[in-house]
Amino acid sequence: MKGSSIIRNAAIQLSIFAIIALVPQTKALTAEQTCPLVKNNTYIGDPNDCQGWVFCTNGKAIYGKCNDNLFFDSANGVCDYPENVACNLNVETMCAGLTDIYKSDPNDCSKYCYCKDGETKCNKCPSGQFFDPNTISCVWATSSSCVANSPCLLAPNGFIGDGKTCTGYLRCGSSRVLSSGNCEEDRYYNPLNGMCDYPENVKCPGSPSKPPVSSEHIPPKDLCKKDGQFYSDGETCRGYFYCKNKGDTAKWGQCPKNSQFNEATQQCNDPEKVLCTKDRCDGTSKSFMAVANTNCKQYFNCNKGVENGQGTCPKDHPYYNEKAGVCQTDKLDYPICS
Template sequence: MIALTVNISQVKALSPDQTCKLVQNNTYIADPNNCQGWILCRNGAGTYGTCNDDLYYDSTNGVCDFPQNVNCNTNVETMCSGLTDVYKADPNDCNKYCYCHEGETYCVKCPTGQVYDSVAIKCVWASSSSCIANSPCLLVQNGFMGDGKSCNGWLRCADGQVVSKGVCGTDRYFNPNNGLCDYPQNVKCASNPVGPPGPSVNEDPVAPAGLCKKAGYFYSDNLSCTGYFYCPKANDQGQFGKCPKNSAFSESLQQCVDPDKVVCNKDRCDGVTKSFMAIANTKCMQYYNCRDGASYAQGKCPSGNPYLNEIAGVCQEKKPNYPICN
């Protein structure tokens, strides 16, 4: 069996104004031109300020701290302040690195085709290392942010680097204000500045006209894996309901059952606490990544262990005997 991961590929750095549109409202990010500087992102715009008493802004933890406690990666001229015999990556050039000695900065370039790897502390071939100068996470605290490329893309940042990335499930946008995959009408995005018209997220769905053909029957809402309409009388208005957490509605069985017993083509992360859920009609060879009851990425099990066991949360060699896998 093999653990599940999200693939990472290199992405480009963003300006403070671009970054402010992708992080949670009232988030502080680093000023790329000043180790003491911070920027308050509010309503997609930045307000600049500085730490008091010669403190540096620590973008990883979101606080002002003593310079010796802060890894300032925003400015070549000041990043060596207070440091001796330390190598640092140039925050603006993947091909360069700097040696800090008694607060002074001495920068050199790697050979052609190589970049400086701050973990290995040496120059390596560009294909084998990510570069902090190209990281959109360079200015932000650890956590989630939008990817700046699409309305549904997200990045997870740690220590100034992108550690995972993905996209929200069908009909969901990444909402930087709450760090979740949300309904499009709740998200302001560059390609969706005001959000398309639609029902409020708090409103229950309305049963389609003519749905209630049988009295005392439960019908799927055809919008999710957990929603249903109950029809007390034929030709009546259906009453909306949802299955409890970690269950899904089966119209054929007329009840809520374990999710793996239902072949549902909607977001199977809805209402579950599991981290991985198989995608319908893929024979459990592909899966959703789940967080807070919604999908935020998709993955595929490797060839040696091609099937997801969603109960165990691992890929395995033998196909599980679940209806969702058939």
């Protein structure tokens, strides 16, 4: 990059200065900011130490460290050899061994650095803009792929709260945001259990004292035999009944879109990891979903979350890979393919 793109961006800044008020946070999130967004008793990365981990319990952060000079891999929640872990906590470690290349500042989306022969020279984008590592230029913040200010940077793969709204959630993968979404109108996203929950069960500003009641899903009598237990609703792939206390009347809820409820794990999992024989198009953004009990040789045609017929993979590629979205030659070991 010669700097011309930065100059061009600066030239148009004055004409659209009004959007600056909408620019999201530029700085990297702290562990204390990230913990309330993840499931209870989850390990995340320490933003100040490549060897460090943080145990998030009840929204609080407890710090620790990997042994034997290992680095903590936040995406997979394990301590691993440094060469297997991408840890860029500061400009110095980020530029080590690199030359003639531009990199984002790992702690500030508005900054970028030029790495050459182990030395760095850093600059800041014009006000209201972030450095985009994909285009190697300063762009308006809403268009940038910078992850320094994303909670996914420290969190493990899976669903977490977006930290902005009561209903919003993110799906993280490899320290990046893979997708985002919102719970239904009468539900809030509950980071402690990773599900769309009744507002009274979620600590969020403005949460009503009494949740709306759904008359469409009636729990079986005497379902709640344990405290804090989730049960499949038996009618949908995403729905579940939640028993806060033993002897309660269970309350119905749903997993976020593009996930399904797994009673065995008591979590919302990727659809291919759940053997559900109900409507598998419900809540998915995919165009095709495998049909249960067919060894993944058949698939549903899904249109905006609604089933619209079925299909069969060709004989030379007989197995439908739901995760990849293709028919393939090799058998699959996903639970839905059993």
